[in-house]
C-alpha cells in the first residue's frame with residue numbers, strides 16, 4: 001500500500017526529508033509558499049538521487065510520487081507522516097500546527113525538525129498536543145541516518161514507537177531522547193563547539209579554514225566512526241576510561257575554555273567570519289559544495305558499511321530489511337532461468353573521471369553476484385567457517401555499455417557447469433533491457449585448510465547440481481567462451 005507523507009517547509013531540511021521519503025517509496029506532498037520552492041526541491045532531489053540509492057547494496061523500493069501543493073490543507077489531507085520544517089521561530093511553528101491540525105488525520109504523526117525548541121513548547125498552543133513530537137534530523141537528511149526523537153508526557157508511547165518504526169523503515173536511526181531539553185543532545189554539543197570556534201576567530205587565533213582543518217584532518221575522522229567516549233576510552237590506553245579521566249579531567253577546569261560565554265555577533269565579527277569563509281570556499285557554489293560533501297559522505301559511509309561499524313551497521317541492517325534478492329534456492333522464483341543475483345544502484349564511489357562506472361567496479365559487481373550465487377547454492381557463512389569455499393581461477397569481462405551513478409543495475413547468473421569441483425558461471429549485467437556487460441568466471445571448490453582443490457560437501461553439491469541441470473536446457477549465452485581479440 002502506498003504511504004503518504006506531507007512536508008511543510010521545503011528548504012534545506014524539508015527538501016532533504018522529502019527526498020528521503022520519496023526515494024524510500026513514499027508518496028510525498030510538499031507545501032512551501034516560496035515561489036522558488038519547486039526549483040529548490042528539484043535540485044535537492046537531483047543530489048539525493050545520485051547519492052542515496054547507491055548507499056544501499058540492494059535495490060530500493062520504486063520511487064513515490066511528488067506533488068507540490070497550493071495549500072497546507074491539501075498537503076496534509078490523509079497523510080500518515082507530517083514533517084514540519086519551517087524557520088526556527090516558535091510562534092510560526094505553533095501557528096502552522098494550528099492550521100494543519102484542522103485538516104490532518106488525528107492518527108497522523110506530526111514531527112518537527114526544530115533544532116532547539118522543546119516538544120512541550122511546540123505542543124503548548126496545539127489543539128491535539130499528543131500528535132506533535134520532535135524529530136530532529138541532520139543535514140543532509142537524505143544521507144545521514146540520525147534523527148533525535150523527543151516527546152513529552154502528552155505523547156502516547158505508542159505514537160513515539162510508531163514514529164521510530166517509520167523512521168527505521170526509511171533507513172534512519174531514531175535516537176530516543178529520554179527527557180526534553182533545549183537543543184536535544186547533538187545540538188547542545190555542536191553549539192558548544194561552535195561557540196568555542198567563534199571565540200578562536202574573534203580573538204584572531206585561527207581562521208575559518210584553520211578551524212575546519214583542525215577538525216577534518218584529525219578528530220573529525222575519529223568522531224565519524226567512534227564518537228567521543230569510545231574514542232577517549234581507546235585514548236586511555238590499556239587502563240581505558242578511568243585512566244583517561246584522571247589524566248585529562250583536571251584540564252577541564254584550567255582556563256582553556258570560554259564555553260560558557262558567547263561572543264557578541266557584531267557586524268564586525270560576522271563580516272570577519274563571512275570574509276574568511278568566502279576566501280576559503282567562495283570559489284565553489286553551494287550546490288558544488290553539496291555535491292562534494294555528498295561524494296565524501298557516501299565514501300565514508302560505504303567504508304563504514306564494509307566494516308559493519310557505526311553508521312555502516314545501520315545501513316547494512318536496512319539493506320537486509322529491504323533486499324528482494326534470494327538467499328537460498330527455495331527463494332528463487334524460477335530455477336530454469338538465469339537467477340537474479342544483484343539489483344542495486346551504482347554508488348557515487350564506483351564512478352570515475354569519465355563520469356561513468358569504472359571498469360574495476362564491473363568486476364566488483366560480478367564478484368558480488370558470484371558471492372550471492374554461492375550463498376544461493378548453500379556456500380554460506382557457516383559452510384565457509386567449516387572450511388569449504390570457492391576460489392575464482394579465471395575471469396573474462398566484456399564491457400558493452402556505460403552506466404552512471406544512481407542508475408539501477410541488475411545481474412542475472414547462468415550456471416554453465418556445476419559439477420564436482422567446478423563452478424562455471426556466466427553473469428549478464430543489465431540496466432533495464434540494456435545489456436551493459438557480461439562476466440564469465442571459473443571457480444574451483446577448495447579446502448580452506450589445505451588451500452587445495454577439494455570436492456564440495458553435499459549441502460553445496462546438491463543445490464549446485466539442481467541449478468546446473470535446470471540451466472543446461474538454456475542456450476549457451478552469447479559471448480560465452482570467447483577471448484579478447486579483433487572481430
Ligand SMILES: NC(=O)C1=CN([C@@H]2O[C@H](COP(=O)(O)OP(=O)(O)OC[C@H]3O[C@@H](n4cnc5c(N)ncnc54)[C@H](O)[C@@H]3O)[C@@H](O)[C@H]2O)C=CC1
Nearest residue numbers: 008009010011012013032034085086087088113114115139
Ligand atoms: N539547516 C540546518 O542545518 C538544520 C535545520 N534544522 C531545523 O529545520 C527547520 C528548517 O530549517 P531550514 O530548512 O534550515 O530553513 P530554510 O530557511 O532553508 O527553509 C525553511 C522553509 O520554510 C518555508 N516556509 C516559511 N514559512 C512557511 C509556512 N508558513 N509554511 C510552509 N513553509 C514555510 C520557507 O519558504 C523555506 O523554504 C528549522 O526548525 C531548523 O532549526 C534542523 C536540522 C539542521
Ligand SMILES: C[N+](C)(C)CC(=O)CC(=O)[O-]
Nearest residue numbers: 114115137138139187190
Ligand atoms: C545549525 N543547526 C543547529 C541548525 C544544526 C542542526 O540542527 C543539525 C545539523 O544538521 O547539524
